[in-house]
Amino acid sequence: MDRPTDRRSATSSSTGVEVSVVLPAYNEERTIENTVHVTVETLESFLPSDAFEVIVAEDGCDDRTPEIATRMADEDTRIRHYHSDERLGRGGALERAFDAAHGETLVYFDTDLATDMHHLEELVERIRSGEYDVATGSRWMPEHVAKRPVKRGFPSQVYNGLVRFFLRSDLRDHQCGFKAFSRTAFVTLRDDVEDNHWFWDTEMLVRAQRAGFRVAEFPVDWEPKGDTKVDLVRDILGMGSQILRTWWQLSVRPHITQRVTIAAGLLLTIAAVALMTLYIDPSEVLAVLSETNPALVALAAGIYVLSWPLRGVRYRDILRELGYDEKASFLTGAIFISQTGNLVFPARAGDAVRAYIVKARRGIPYPSGFASLAIERVFDLLTIAGLAGVVLVGLAATGGLQDIATVLATGVSGGSVNVSADDVRTVAYVATGVGIVAIAGVIGIALSARADRNFVREFVGRFSSDSYVEYVADIIEQFISDLQAVAGNRTAFGLVGMSSLAIWTIDVVSAIVVLYALGVDIDPVVLVGVSFFAVSVGNLAKVLPLSPGGVGLYEIAFTVFLAALAPVTPATALAAAVLDHAVKNAVTLVGGVVSMLSLNVSLTTAVEESADVRDREFAESE
Template identity: 45%
Template structure:
């Protein structure tokens, strides 16, 4: 124990020989730096927008529509809890919707307030502490949920692109050719979507094939206890993910839940755009709102800023301005209000959930899985016999 403490003290200095430049580049510092750079880039990109006009747009928003947007987004949270319950049930662990909704609130709040997106670890800690879900199953269920989120967002973006293209107006392909900001956002979204489809195909294919990879890897590292523990943890994680892929009915249920979650998220943004007086007809409003939210959330996948701040606003604004006659100030105001509204609901729900569950977010982030579950069920513990 003392040796580890001594190492920590020696590495703490930013300029020490042991830590060096690489030691200073922690995930936390990179996230903070990325947030500063993204916000700086957003400021430069929108330097011609009058911020006073943006503030005026926000202040003139229709209060009743904003209140409805808050209500719609709040409703999406128990839907998220139910969807996560379906994912956990597919890997053999059942829990109530109310508890899982609280666990998601806590984890998403951690993602907003703690750099390096520590929220996933907090959720795994919560379900392990309160429902004895092993860490491997907790992280596997999170991976499945993320894949469904990205696939659903990509599908909604595809539907919005088809609607806009067939509608005869300025299609996304025209925006790609003409508008730098929208082009970058769409290309990034396409890359993330393609990667998601690829990962999904690999998971489904490997789940239905007896490739013997696990046995081969065990043979290669036999006699190396530490590597054996890491491998067994990775294989249990992969087994839990593939377990879901082998259950078509559960896949369909989780898919329907994911669609409901993101339809409510899109509807929230559409209501915000309507509250700010976009002047768009219902059809184009829904299509553009869907594409803006989809691309904005796909952009947030890149861990470049704290809580996706700046990335979401930039992508959202670029798409709305590029596809509609809506001015940049109105589009930016809508992006800011939409993201702030969603983050506000998340923080309020997270505060209530932290108090209800009695979870210390900092303790959850700093805790090691091995201390929470015991050696047999730990993430890096000895393999079960």
């Protein structure tokens, strides 16, 4: 439990305190007493003795820092100590202390006193005078005196350059631990600032500039005390992701309206279809489609519909292993809506919608929501890769591999169709690579689930000893443990695996019926084998979210391998691919609309809110 060790009220009107200095402290038993004494002496040199307070924001220390801070608070009423039993992060500790502070001018600096304390009056007076709302020292202004070794200076310059470039900041140094805020600025900005750790002060500075507050940056004399190191996890993964997150929130998201998002999806789809005209004359495909048997197309759609309840059952089994027992009917609706989102929005934005729905309606945390999605995707990829592998074995036994070798070497051409060998090989490489990654991923997760060693912390710990590594490791561990819950349980693995096999068998059967609807008349055994292979490779190829619904990628892969392995013209193969994909997308859209109406979910609202809620969830978990 967080608790103040002093018994005074946190309300400030009657205290007479004008300036509150917060010292964020984590395991500072060797330096904290001297730092507090130097701070008090410096403040006394330019402020009345009762016009300031010094707050030790002790952040879950496991050394003697709490004991020392408590003793100093008992000895001097101007010193206050706030303790946390668990780590809040530097930003979290500062926010908590500023909330409890009495002064209207809020100051903090690092407890190692790296910044020369003769600058403290300048820092305080810039805010206390009312001239500025935010003030920060800078080690990178021309007038500064800072002794920085290369291993500290170079990463700092890169970091500040990225902040200026992506976040349009006018400041040179965002991380100097020597800052002050007016209470008005702090109260206004604190709810918008999401980071609770090292990025907190950078985000405060950036948002202060965006909000129109007056920000002062002035040069300081600075000398590092003790040694440090570039921390890969904290500095690159942590800070870098926070820069991108803030850039997205401030510069990108405000411009992404419903119309813009839908328009982008439609443009990508049109572009994908337009690229297909480089390989075939559309009129030839339309001629084939004009001979379609509508009854068989309807049958294909009906068969494909049967796979959706199985998707709901499979998702139910996955969530059950993660400790959540939900109805398959609700989950089927959530899947329909998310897949509809993937058709409408680029970059698989619909996946976030499903995580949002199960979070908002059933309270399933985002890490578990995304882990369950990942499990589903892994089993999908594993199943279709396995199906393709079985067909390859059959082709090897019957001499059919020569046909694949030929199409890889020469491409596909016939009539107006001309797909180059390079394009065919690209599709094959992507499909093969995705399949290998899926199989290797399942094997790795299953093996790690049976191991006693904590591989995640061992691996992350190689790069970082900073406390931020705990947050990173916790997120990764929760995600992987959810994956392991299914992959490491033979019964669950079998159930989900059988469901996946049934789902993709239905998918292929639907494609076979579409081929019959186009009048294809070939040996049924050949047709089944070729269809399994073409559908599998097509779905592996469209994994990369280059267009909504994978439009274009699936068609090319399906066309190439169906035309190469079966006595079907390239135009007929492409017509089958287009019609098969269209039928399945139509079923998805209809099911998505029905599910949105029954569950009262707006797709565009869900996309927007899923991003907002997800950001808050991870910010709070930090």
